[in-house]
Amino acid sequence: MRIEQPGVADVPLVTVVTPSYNQGRFIAATIESVLAQDYPNVEYLVIDGASTDDTAAVVARYADRLTFVSEPDRGQSEAINKGFRRARGRYVAWLNSDDVFLPGAISAAVAALDANPDAGAVYGEGYQIDEAGNVISRFEVTQHFNLWKLLNVSDYILQQTVFFRRSIFDQIGLLDESLHYGLDWELLMRIGLRYPLVYVPHYMGAIREYPAAKSFAGGAKRARELAGIMR
Numbered sequence: 001m002r003i004e005q006p007g008v009a010d011v012p013l014v015t016v017v018t019p020s021y022n023q024g025r026f027i028a029a030t031i032e033s034v035l036a037q038d039y040p041n042v043e044y045l046v047i048d049g050a051s052t053d054d055t056a057a058v059v060a061r062y063a064d065r066l067t068f069v070s071e072p073d074r075g076q077s078e079a080i081n082k083g084f085r086r087a088r089g090r091y092v093a094w095l096n097s098d099d100v101f102l103p104g105a106i107s108a109a110v111a112a113l114d115a116n117p118d119a120g121a122v123y124g125e126g127y128q129i130d131e132a133g134n135v136i137s138r139f140e141v142t143q144h145f146n147l148w149k150l151l152n153v154s155d156y157i158l159q160q161t162v163f164f165r166r167s168i169f170d171q172i173g174l175l176d177e178s179l180h181y182g183l184d185w186e187l188l189m190r191i192g193l194r195y196p197l198v199y200v201p202h203y204m205g206a207i208r209e210y211p212a213a214k215s216f217a218g219g220a221k222r223a224r225e226l227a228g229i230m231r
Contacts, residue, residue, distance in 0.1 A: 009159060012114070014106055014163070015037075015043040016042050017083030023097035024054035026208065029061050037108035043089050045069070057080075079178040084174055087137045091191070093163045093214040098208045099196070101160070102126070105204035109159040109163035112200045118197025120168045120179075124204035126158040131210040139207065145197045155185035157197070160205030162188070168195060 010204055016034050020027055034044055046059055048070035059068045073079050079133065080094045095101060112122040128136040131176075141156040143149075162184070172190045175183050191197060216221070 007032075011041050012110060013043055013088060014039060014110060015083070015089030015092045015166070016075055016106075017047065017080055017087065017092065017094045018044075018046045019058075019079035019083070019094060020046055020047075020051060020055055021049040021076075021079075021099035022051045022055065024058050025036060026098040028058050028061075029100055030095060031059070032102035033102070034095065035062065036103070037067055037101060037106045038104060042106065043067075043087065045086060045173050046072075047082045047083045049073045049075070049079055050222045063171065075180060077083040077175040077179055077183045078184045080183075081174045081177065084169065087166060090166060093228075094216075095160060095205070098213065099160045100129070100148050100206050100208075102203050102205055104202065105161070106163075107211035108200050108204060112198055113163065113165060116196065116198045118196055119165065119198045120191040121164045122173075122200050123157045123163075123196045124161040124200035124202045126161045126204060127206040128209050129206045131208065133208070135206070136209065144199045145192070147192045150185075150192055150197075151189055155182070155188065155211065157188055158205060158207060158220070159184040161200075161208050164191075167197075181226065191230055192206050 018030055044066040046066055046068045048055055050070055050072045056070060073173055084092055091110060106123060109122050113119060116178055126139040130136055131203055139158045139176050142158055168191060172194060179186055
């Protein structure tokens with residue numbers, strides 16, 4: 001579903017993909033953070049892995065403003081790739097079903113991508129929020145792009161703030177569907193090896209931190225996967 005406002009013909013289409021599975025308690029906040037953006041030309045796709053909770057009922061409240069696909073999949077990476085393959089936007093992003101965009105995120109991203117035609121992606125500042133949506137702190141490791149640090153030290157880019165130029169995927173491919181925890185880091189590495197990544201000094205997204213969140217519950221499996229990505 002495409003969200004159009006006056007002046008839509010003058011600005012690029014942006015596609016936002018939300019991969020979802022059993023996040024009915026958070027997904028309304030995620031959806032509303034996308035629909036509340038001030039950018040006038042957005043295509044919004046929610047790609048659900050056949051959730052068994054109330055996700056479908058929650059998403060149905062917004063049925064006229066987004067496209068909802070619910071079918072079994074092999075996990076987050078496959079869901080995002082499905083969305084990116086369907087995307088019609090010049091620029092694309094994904095927003096997990098328990099995270100949120102901050103006001104003005106899409107406008108800031110489009111301005112930066114338009115101003116930097118060689119950039120493969122842009123990213124900005126963000127927050128860590130708790131289960132109730134309260135800000136815990138700034139995502140403190142965010143910094144200007146440094147390829148060596150991205151490849152050899154850590155992922156200092158908050159995925160919830162990243163927007164991609166869709167055409168780059170013809171060159172580098174989509175997400176590695178064998179990855180479960182470090183899928184964004186590995187993709188950013190591949191992009192950074194071929195294209196500039198541009199830092200935007202604007203607060204653009206927030207990651208929700210709580211005990212059941214994937215990045216916190218991964219344990220040794222997550223550590224092994226991240227180590228493999230660095231190798």
